[in-house]
Amino acid sequence: MKNNFKFQNPTQLIFGKGTIAHLAQELPKNEKILVTYGGGSVKQNGVYEQVCRALQGFNYIEFWGIEPNPTVETLRKAIALGKQEKITYILAVGGGSVIDGTKLISAAIPYDGDAWDLVLKPSKIGKMVPFASVLTLPATGSEMNCGAVISNAEKKEKYAFYSSFPQFSILDPTVTFSLPDFQIACGIADTFIHVLEQYLTVTDESPLMDRWSEGIMQTLIELAPKIKADKTNYEMMAEFMLCATMALNGFTAMGVTEDWATHLIGHEITALHGITHGQTLAIVLQGTMQVMREQKKAKLLQFGERVFNILEGTEEQRIDKTIDACEQFFCAIGLVTKLHELNIGEETINTIKERFLSRGTRLGERGNIDGYVAEEILKKCL
Amino acid sequence: MKNNFKFQNPTQLIFGKGTIAHLAQELPKNEKILVTYGGGSVKQNGVYEQVCRALQGFNYIEFWGIEPNPTVETLRKAIALGKQEKITYILAVGGGSVIDGTKLISAAIPYDGDAWDLVLKPSKIGKMVPFASVLTLPATGSEMNCGAVISNAEKKEKYAFYSSFPQFSILDPTVTFSLPDFQIACGIADTFIHVLEQYLTVTDESPLMDRWSEGIMQTLIELAPKIKADKTNYEMMAEFMLCATMALNGFTAMGVTEDWATHLIGHEITALHGITHGQTLAIVLQGTMQVMREQKKAKLLQFGERVFNILEGTEEQRIDKTIDACEQFFCAIGLVTKLHELNIGEETINTIKERFLSRGTRLGERGNIDGYVAEEILKKCL
Numbered sequence: 001m002k003n004n005f006k007f008q009n010p011t012q013l014i015f016g017k018g019t020i021a022h023l024a025q026e027l028p029k030n031e032k033i034l035v036t037y038g039g040g041s042v043k044q045n046g047v048y049e050q051v052c053r054a055l056q057g058f059n060y061i062e063f064w065g066i067e068p069n070p071t072v073e074t075l076r077k078a079i080a081l082g083k084q085e086k087i088t089y090i091l092a093v094g095g096g097s098v099i100d101g102t103k104l105i106s107a108a109i110p111y112d113g114d115a116w117d118l119v120l121k122p123s124k125i126g127k128m129v130p131f132a133s134v135l136t137l138p139a140t141g142s143e144m145n146c147g148a149v150i151s152n153a154e155k156k157e158k159y160a161f162y163s164s165f166p167q168f169s170i171l172d173p174t175v176t177f178s179l180p181d182f183q184i185a186c187g188i189a190d191t192f193i194h195v196l197e198q199y200l201t202v203t204d205e206s207p208l209m210d211r212w213s214e215g216i217m218q219t220l221i222e223l224a225p226k227i228k229a230d231k232t233n234y235e236m237m238a239e240f241m242l243c244a245t246m247a248l249n250g251f252t253a254m255g256v257t258e259d260w261a262t263h264l265i266g267h268e269i270t271a272l273h274g275i276t277h278g279q280t281l282a283i284v285l286q287g288t289m290q291v292m293r294e295q296k297k298a299k300l301l302q303f304g305e306r307v308f309n310i311l312e313g314t315e316e317q318r319i320d321k322t323i324d325a326c327e328q329f330f331c332a333i334g335l336v337t338k339l340h341e342l343n344i345g346e347e348t349i350n351t352i353k354e355r356f357l358s359r360g361t362r363l364g365e366r367g368n369i370d371g372y373v374a375e376e377i378l379k380k381c382l
Numbered sequence: 383m384k385n386n387f388k389f390q391n392p393t394q395l396i397f398g399k400g401t402i403a404h405l406a407q408e409l410p411k412n413e414k415i416l417v418t419y420g421g422g423s424v425k426q427n428g429v430y431e432q433v434c435r436a437l438q439g440f441n442y443i444e445f446w447g448i449e450p451n452p453t454v455e456t457l458r459k460a461i462a463l464g465k466q467e468k469i470t471y472i473l474a475v476g477g478g479s480v481i482d483g484t485k486l487i488s489a490a491i492p493y494d495g496d497a498w499d500l501v502l503k504p505s506k507i508g509k510m511v512p513f514a515s516v517l518t519l520p521a522t523g524s525e526m527n528c529g530a531v532i533s534n535a536e537k538k539e540k541y542a543f544y545s546s547f548p549q550f551s552i553l554d555p556t557v558t559f560s561l562p563d564f565q566i567a568c569g570i571a572d573t574f575i576h577v578l579e580q581y582l583t584v585t586d587e588s589p590l591m592d593r594w595s596e597g598i599m600q601t602l603i604e605l606a607p608k609i610k611a612d613k614t615n616y617e618m619m620a621e622f623m624l625c626a627t628m629a630l631n632g633f634t635a636m637g638v639t640e641d642w643a644t645h646l647i648g649h650e651i652t653a654l655h656g657i658t659h660g661q662t663l664a665i666v667l668q669g670t671m672q673v674m675r676e677q678k679k680a681k682l683l684q685f686g687e688r689v690f691n692i693l694e695g696t697e698e699q700r701i702d703k704t705i706d707a708c709e710q711f712f713c714a715i716g717l718v719t720k721l722h723e724l725n726i727g728e729e730t731i732n733t734i735k736e737r738f739l740s741r742g743t744r745l746g747e748r749g750n751i752d753g754y755v756a757e758e759i760l761k762k763c764l
Contacts, residue, residue, distance in 0.1 A: 001623075001624050004400075015383070242383050
């Protein structure tokens with residue numbers, strides 16, 4: 001371990017079959033609770049019913065309609081309701097978007113100004129309303145970290161935002177059985193690439209963190225075809241749910257250099273075209289690996305060797321095989337890996353380049369991915 | 383992931399060179415602090431000086447003399463001092479023994495009866511005094527868990543005890559450079575076997591937890607010879623320190639079946655002969671693997687294959703090679719692997735058998751290791 005670091009993650013995980021009922025014991029008594037939901041799929045899959053049953057006797061109100069890629073426009077309504085009803089605790093019930101949105105609600109209820117201020121200037125965050133979650137979609141890791149991504153529909157912008165951790169998160173894998181195949185595929189890609197953003201930078205910073213990252217990716221490669229064959233395979237869906245949480249809770253990030261260029265370029269595609277996050281990543285990753293292959297050379301070789309068992313050929317050939325293996329993995333789980341398959345072309349690339357140039361964006365582990373390099377990356381993804 | 387589980391670990395890790403100075407920012411102000419120490423090695427290696435410098439301006443007193451395998455007899459003195467001085471916060475500065483002892487002090491200061499009651503009946507633990515730690519010896523993982531092992535010198539007994547987590551723990555790898563080689567070897571063995579106690583039970587409970595356990599063991603095997611060659615190799619000592627913490631903080635134990643027979647048999651040897659904990663484990667492990675080889679067969683094969691790359695031979699041959707590989711690993715780091723090398727023989731084995739029989743002890747993942755099986759295990763270690 002080369003680098004100094006600090007680590008803390010206080011979230012309690014409550015994992016397994018039938019755990020939604022634990023809400024009755026885990027939620028604090030004598031609070032005024034806001035329960036936040038997405039678009040209503042929880043009413044089809046039995047989650048809503050289980051939550052209502054557990055919440056009997058609690059003093060709570062509901063807020064519905066936090067959308068995928070939650071917008072500040074929607075969240076402002078929840079914040080206004082929270083202020084009006086003097087909410088003292090929040091329970092997010094949904095996927096990463098509902099939990100992300102809840103993080104902004106938690107910070108903005110006690111804040112006097114507009115919520116978007118807090119996204120742009122996190123130093124303005126003061127007191128926060130404590131919150132917990134019931135997770136319904138494994139993907140973002142939001143259930144066990146303090147990060148969120150918030151969109152501004154009016155400005156077509158999407159930014160990362162950091163507040164506090166859920167006090168506890170309930171993960172019942174059975175609730176994922178009814179997810180659409182595409183959502184599961186996006187969740188697997190998101191999880192895989194969360195790991196890579198913390199791994200595919202430099203070598204020899206920490207052998208243990210490397211092995212833990214590789215362990216998550218190996219597990220995902222092993223379980224993905226089993227889930228594709230049968231998404232009601234409890235053990236595999238549970239393992240995927242565990243991997244998604246462990247991929248972005250800091251456990252593999254201690255003292256290591258991180259990248260996040262693929263994510264931040266992907267966010268622009270989502271902001272401009274509404275493409276699901278995991279799908280954007282599965283496309284952009286190939287371009288990032290191609291364009292940054294010299295800088296990431298040693299780690300790309302290690303990644304290929306340990307995760308895909310690529311041992312033959314010259315270094316350049318092995319890197320090509322590794323990039324291909326990633327692409328094949330995403331195709332096999334049902335995602336596309338090229339922009340043209342989504343009818344996205346040069347115009348979008350140009351818009352993203354101009355946005356990055358105008359904002360002075362510098363991404364990646366060395367801060368050397370600007371608008372021009374992002375353009376180069378995206379052109380590899382056409 | 384087959385099984386339901388709960389997980390939470392709130393300890394903040396502050397890791398790296400020069401981090402003892404962070405005490406000045408991290409310790410709460412306006413508390414009456416008890417600083418607990420071991421035998422005084424911190425006065426030779428500069429730790430004491432750094433702690434004193436960071437504590438300038440704090441209201442604190444010191445307690446010295448928590449011994450290896452901390453005894454309730456010593457801890458009672460610290461508890462009496464803590465009660466008398468109305469201590470409201472504790473800082474443990476030392477190895478696992480000092481931190482373990484501090485956990486009992488933390489629980490016993492607010493308790494009216496005798497501290498040994500709390501070891502025997504943890505349900506009697508109520509309010510606890512919050513505490514933090516500065517770790518000087520990587521081994522037990524006590525810096526990031528809520529467990530402790532407390533001895534009773536009068537009764538020659540040694541029991542596990544569970545209280546609360548350190549609020550934060552400072553891990554500066556440079557402080558380990560002055561450790562005796564034997565202590566480092568025992569720390570490596572302790573770490574390795576902590577992982578095995580959580581791993582070497584049944585297969586297919588969680589592919590991810592398996593890989594994370596294997597990752598710690600692979601890392602220890604890789605770093606041990608480098609540390610043996612040069613114990614001032616910062617990166618390797620830091621990696622070892624990280625491994626020791628990660629081996630017993632719950633990160634590899636989510637939803638998995640645990641064993642702990644080797645530890646509990648080892649504790650008896652320590653209680654009877656004062657042998658260092660890690661050394662007892664390096665001996666007992668071979669016996670546990672031999673006697674329980676049928677029950678642990680599938681996991682032993684996976685362990686051999688993934689950690690020691692043992693792929694050739696019949697199943698029984700591969701298990702023999704795996705047990706040999708462990709023994710060679712412990713010998714290579716400088717430990718002995720047989721009881722006779724410590725002049726321990728049949729008499730001790732008989733005492734341990736009788737103790738287990740009289741207590742009705744049933745150890746291991748299936749609770750089928752009683753006094754007779756423990757005797758069989760220990761006879762393999764003669």
